Amino acid sequence: MELSKLPLVLLLICNIYSGQTEETEGSGILQLSNEGPRAVLSVSPQKWLTEGDPVTLNCEVNSSSTGWTFSWFTVILSSVIICIFSLNTDLSDRYEQLSDSSRGAGGKYTVSSVALKHTGVYVCRAERGKPAYTKYSNTQPLWVTGVSPPVSLIISPSRTQHFTSDSLSLSCEDQSNSDGWTVRRYTESWGLTDCSSLHQGSQTGSTCTISSTSTLDTGVYWCQSESGEKYHPVNITVHSGVILESPVHPVTEGETLTLCCLYKHTSPSVLRADFYKDGSLVQNQTTEMIIPTVSKSHEGFYYCKPPERGESPKSWISVRGSHSYSQISVLHTLTSVLAACPYLLVTVVLIYKCCRMRGKTPE
Template identity: 70%
Template sequence: KQHIIFIVNCCHTETPKPTVTIKPAQHVFRGDTVTLRCDINAEGVTSWQYSWYKDGSVNAFSDKQEHTFSSVTESDAGKYSCDGGERGGSRTSHRSDEVTLTVSVPRAVLSVSPQTWLTEGDPVTLICEVKGSSTGWTFSWFTLTLSSDYRYRHDLLSDSSRGAGGNYTVTSAALNHTGVYVCTAERGKPANYITISNTQLIWVTGVSPPVSLIVSPSRTQHFTSVSLSLSCEDQSNSTGWTVRRYSDRWGLKDCSSLRRGSQTGSSCTIRDTSTYDTGVYWCESESGEKHHPVNITVHCESVFLYLFISQSPYFMFWI
């Protein structure tokens, strides 16, 4: 009895799965150049026809191995995947895992060290940075002033260098360093993106200011729905002083541009105060000299009443 043995040589070929890479990174900023790359490793295949998909779509938007966004925008953010088919052959690949591209809008942030209220001779450093991105930026610093027609003007600091470092240091602060500052960060040559920072107030006080800001009622804590008067009193009886205000929310204002505010000579009256009137007030001359800052806070009446009662020696009887 004879046994016939058949030997079948089966060659099983696995379907390859591509990998996606994003350069320079998966998290980039608006205006960056971004390249997506699809790699398919399969023995015996030398040429692939690629297909790119975004956010699980069935419609391909590119047929190249590398797809480049020359200036990426927020609309380019999303989940990307690819697959491929053999050119002139029958081999195909799986679709790759999705890789997420995140596009952010860069924001310059200005901070002050060690503090914003200084005495003549103190050192101070303005720190400008772009959160989440530490390279490729150049910085400039400006003072923000309010012209007679109530328009903002940005004046580049004369000794501000457009360097890669994000610090601007004054080793010995003088009275003329008092002001509102902003910085800008830009990238590319020529710049393909510029962002301007928040504002920061720096105040430098001297020993004997020539003018005083008189507040009536005479306190720094006030409550809403009352009248508040601020007056610049010059020891030499000169004129031309204006009351200015700065707040993180509303920026730089003068009295007449405040809601319910009016300027008469060197005096400012705010009728029917609100919490929006909270800020730093000072006297400013026609030449731009700034003196005697006062930090005024306006509370809601219920909060003010609580503060008054809590500081009273009879507070325990109210509990």
């Protein structure tokens, strides 16, 4: 059996053992029929967010939209890990109900301003009557990037897309010390795992090393503290063909963004290609795409397409506001207020004098 298919076979066995026969989206697993209502979870506007952004999780039931009450959960373990190590068929052990789950009673769970703590993988479930529960929904991850996170995920080579069979290193670096941090990840095949559970992975201190990458390593990686706090999620894609060289960290407004198209089996590895943003061609037949001054409008999904080589996977380029821009804005506001103060003071004094003069006027 091919090693790349092993996680899918294990997941199928575990799902059958635990009584889950529902379809697993995007996994390529044999789809077994399962009658009855099913909860479907979606996210709006997107799963990649910056601290302070709004987000809404929408839970719907495919058979009917009336009379249902909803519960909301975060995924704490993958089904494969539970099946292999604990042989536990109680699916509630995989999920942790949100403390404010009742806030999403209408099928919509809304967070007006996300924080780093909202990073995680979510599912929902609906109930109508007792004990008429739907099965748990499909998973929907939310990844929240902090404005100034206390720890950084350092990736080597420093890019978000990587070739198969390459070595990859991920380290959590804190300004004070790197102790107590663990590299964790979420993938379609394995769910939530840490580095030491990977086939080619090992964890030394706060550094995760994958000696030989495969497409199964595609997923989101982040730094997690001993208390469970999650910081600096990064989407890593492993691909056997063309890849896009793009920055790991969000680009700051006003900086320069450079994108390249790479192919492992040519020398030099940089290819002449067309570059796309959100599906639209933005630059054609060039070895690198350069945006000299990045703004928020440049945020989006990018990929490259060289002639006769296929195309690279898509990478999300995040743009954060410049701190210097914020300082200029605050300074401008303070200057305006101070400039208006003399006029305001003169007006108050004139009004006061007018009132006193009226009070002294004989009747």
